[in-house]
């Protein structure tokens with residue numbers, strides 16, 4: 178089997194892996210400015226998408242430009258999320274050189290889409306493929322690829338612990354080669370129930386003291402997870418931004434949720450904001466909790482809310498995940514100020530950060546790989562892929578971190 182790394186090698190973002198020149202796994206973009214796409218030109222016979230995040234599915238419509246019509250295989254949830262992301266990318270960049278597709282191509286994706294459940298094998302470009310729950314977001318999959326000689330397990334992004342929204346990854350199908358993500362290879366997450374308690378306690382305290390809490394969340398996964406956390410801890414909240422639409426979509430596929438009823442209850446506990454800025458200002462004046470995109474303050478209604486609440490020390494901004502270097506969220510954590518909507522805001526409100534990660538941490542990655550001690554391990558999708566590969570080698574694995582553009586025979 179030949180594996181070519183077109184993106185996501187020794188980096189996060191824009192994942193794309195070509196197997197035997199025919200089968201493409203993921204086609205993501207890195208939402209930097211300008212957005213970064215996988216390298217080279219690719220003309221696959223078939224495509225499998227591991228999950229509906231921008232860095233894995235964001236560039237998929239570019240695969241059906243020109244005469245190319247490769248079938249695109251994914252779970253029903255991944256399909257819905259990928260379509261939403263594509264429409265959002267068109268809104269942000271459509272018609273510019275930064276966007277390699279148009280709404281025609283986005284519509285065309287629906288004509289070549291083929292959806293599958295977990296553990297139902299299917300054939301793509303001469304390969305047998307099976308998807309397994311990866312426990313990252315609804316519909317996320319480990320992708321097992323068999324070309325008749327070699328079995329490759331592409332982990333995609335995964336989490337081994339249960340989240341409220343999705344159950345953790347349990348399947349460990351036999352494989353000769355494992356291509357693993359390594360996002361949190363050097364981090365240990367705190368215990369999830371303790372993290373939830375800390376979050377709930379802090380949010381409640383601010384509300385008792387008469388403050389407003391803004392909780393920046395990603396649209397996909399994090400909005401729903403935090404809605405469920407608030408619901409479970411009897412915390413009333415507003416929900417605003419793209420996550421509202423995503424919640425509706427995810428509820429259409431209850432088989433890919435851990436507990437569809439719990440999500441339904443969480444949604445009925447939350448108050449959905451329909452979206453005028455006047456309404457947002459009135460909500461920001463209340464003694465309440467607001468879950469809103471964007472998770473790293475790169476845009477969205479979060480910017481409007483923070484513009485209303487930043488001056489009062491009784492208010493709070495509770496970030497819910499890792500903040501990438503160069504984002505306003507990171508700037509806020511490091512300096513106490515952030516440039517939002519072109520204004521530099523010195524933030525007097527309290528700023529806290531909670532690690533509601535949807536990725537396996539160091540122990541999670543190692544417990545997953547413990548099932549593959551005899552397999553060849555390839556490491557991608559992380560800040561320090563060579564470092565993780567080196568530590569695996571020290572523990573007896575045959576492991577390496579291919580470079581961008583590299584072609585590996587396994």
Ligand SMILES: [Zn+2]
Pocket residue numbers: 228230233313334
């Ligand atoms: Zn992801």
